[in-house]
Amino acid sequence: MKISSTEFIKSATRPGNYPPVELPEIAFAGRSNVGKSSLINVLVNRRNLVRTSSTPGRTQLINFFSVNGKFNLVDLPGYGFAKVPLAVKKAWGPMIRTYLEVRESLKAVVFILDIRRVPREEDISMLDWLEEFGVPTIPVITKIDKVNRSQREKQIKQIVIESGLPRDAFSLFSAQTKEGSEEIWERIEDALILDTSFSSEGPWNDKDRAPD
Numbered sequence: 497m498k499i500s501s502t503e504f505i506k507s508a509t510r511p512g513n514y515p516p517v518e519l520p521e522i523a524f525a526g527r528s529n530v531g532k533s534s535l536i537n538v539l540v541n542r543r544n545l546v547r548t549s550s551t552p553g554r555t556q557l558i559n560f561f562s563v564n565g566k567f568n569l570v571d572l573p574g575y576g577f578a579k580v581p582l583a584v585k586k587a588w589g590p591m592i593r594t595y596l597e598v599r600e601s602l603k604a605v606v607f608i609l610d611i612r613r614v615p616r617e618e619d620i621s622m623l624d625w626l627e628e629f630g631v632p633t634i635p636v637i638t639k640i641d642k643v644n645r646s647q648r649e650k651q652i653k654q655i656v657i658e659s660g661l662p663r664d665a666f667s668l669f670s671a672q673t674k675e676g677s678e679e680i681w682e683r684i685e686d687a688l689i690l691d692t693s694f695s696s697e698g699p700w701n702d703k704d705r706a707p708d
Contacts, residue, residue, distance in 0.1 A: 497681045500564050502540045507557040509591055515560050517601045521568040522684050525592065525622055526608030528574035531638035534671035535608060536561075536569060539681060556588075558595055567688060568601075575618050592622070596629050604632040604687035606680070611637045611651045611668075615658040623659060632690075634683045635661055641670040 508514050526532045537545055540563060559571040572595065575588045596602065605626055609615060626633045643651055648668075656663050667683065669676035 497685060499540050499542075501562075502542055502545050502564075503562045504545070505560040505562050505568065507559050509557060511594065511598050514558075514595075514599065515568070517599075519562075519567050519601060520603045520688050521560075521570050521599065521601045522604050522606065522687065523570040523572055523595070523599075523602060524606045524608065525572045526574060526638075527610070527613070527616070527618065530574065530608045530610045530613075531669075531671060532571065532574060532608050535606070535636065535638060535669060535680075536571060538669075538671050538674055538677055539684075540569070558591065570595075570602075572605075575622075589621075593625055596625050596631055602631060603690070604634055604684065606634045606636055606684070608636050608638055609655055609659070611640050611643055611648070611655070614654050619659070623661075632687055633665075634680065634687065635659070635666045636669050636676070636680060637666050638669045638671070640668045640675065641672045 505515050506513070524532050524536055537543060540561075545561060556573055558573065561569045561571070563569055572592050573588050575592065596605070607622065607626065609619065623633070625631075637652060637655060640648060652663065652666065652668075655666070667676050667679050669680060
């Protein structure tokens, strides 16, 4: 996809503070330190659109970003990091679940897992919510450059078993090499194209599509 503009819109914690339901949205969800911010930055070709931090758990709000003025990317709070205040941990679940349940403009969630980590209880809960609310899911395994190629399939197999998702459901991604970014964009575009309420103008035209 050709990215002509990206812009931070606002942060929110509850539906009353979300931006108006005007454009389709693609949300990103995953555990703290899973590489969510790096993935978004690579996709939009911006170094610091979403701030990355060496301290997991810093993203504690739902952050909305406009892309090309035609659809939004939504950075959901990273969950599962132990070293944050208990009140913050308790707020994450309801905040994310409410967004998934009520946001009419949500078209898909990019669900992110670290290739070095087996899915945990919070990850399975996220998958359960996505299924419960019928949200199309784009599973992505990040940090594939952190393991040897010979070890990739072994790690992926464990993730497949624990998540219950089929092997071909996952896209593989590296923020270092940008491997997988075009495939992820294609899946995001497909999710937006299926949104017929926006098909009259479309969030892009054919020349914006990522090359095959």
